[in-house]
Amino acid sequence: MSDRSSVFRKALDLPGQEPEQMEGAQLRKALEAQDLETCWTILSPRLPGQPGGHSQKNYLSAFKDFLAWAGTERLSMTDPAPHFGIEFQHYLEQKYGTSQASINTRLSQARRVYKIFRQLGVVTMNIDPFSILERSQVIPGHRREYYSQDEITRLLIHSEPAERVLVLLGAHTGLTTAEVLALKWPDLSLQTGTVQLPDRQLRMSEDLYRTIQPYAEKQGGGALFARPVPVFEFQDQNALRARIYALCLKANVPYRAWRGLRHAAGLRLYRETGDLNQVALQMGVDNPHLVMMYRDTVQEQDGEAAAQQ
Structure with missing residues (x-):
């Protein structure tokens, strides 16, 4: 991982730029470039757990999968389409099958990541691609993979x-x-x-x-x-x-x-x-x-x- 302090050093050299603003701009570029290392350097200090601990390893695994999925599907994480959250939920349901606990955990982790995105200005404060899931008409555990x-x-x-x-x-x-x-x-x-x-x-x-x-x-x-x-x-x-x-x-x-x-x-x-x-x-x-x-x-x-x- 790169030296996180260098982010602050660069920010201090730019008039009017706060460290968080600089990190947000760097994170946006890293997401668009599918740069896992830079993304994780910025995200990890804001996620639960100690560096190298079980919780952080779990989040890293989840974020790596999340980033790879978005890249494969050619979906933007910095400008998520209206169907972004639903598509990710469908991906998780296909991957984990009937393990609702695993699905809920991964969705919770993705929500946490987007909360950080909003805090850093990577996306605007009104962007939450997972909010629509709370209004889903599909009963958990009874979702069909086909249209009737x-x-x-x-x-x-x-x-x-x-x-x-x-x-x-x-x-x-x-x-x-x-x-x-x-x-x-x-x-x-x-x-x-x-x-x-x-x-x-x-x-x-x-x-x-x-x-x-x-x-x-x-x-x-x-x-x-x-x-x-x-x-x-x-x-x-x-x-x-x-x-x-x-x-x-x-x-x-x-x-x-x-x-x-x-x-x-x-x-x-x-x-x-x-x-x-x-x-x-x-x-x-x-x-x-x-x-x-x-x-x-x-x-x-x-x-x-x-x-x-």
């Missing part, structure tokens, strides 16, 4: 043409975010009713087929299907997530990550076919064991429905 059919219907009702196509590409076709961003108009064929991807060809649902034409006409007409331009104008995955998040707010549907739509497609396809190999093929998954969760969920849902009759 009723929720998808509500999303479609409140959607604009572009959003309607987007939702159906996820919920009916099972595309990943990367595949959505890479999709070009010639990849959509109204003649064959298919979506052409680099590694597989998918058949459109009737709803998706009927929805694409109005969207194309709004964007410029049928000539689009011959031009290799993107179907959507999202700059990156963050912009796509933000669009889904805003749509969920408008439709009063609990927000879940894009994989919630993709998982809905997997459930839908397994109900239609009962064939895990076919589900894996459509989802672009090599190993059918990776889609067994759809069979398990369908069996669980059918069991609950039978018990209620």
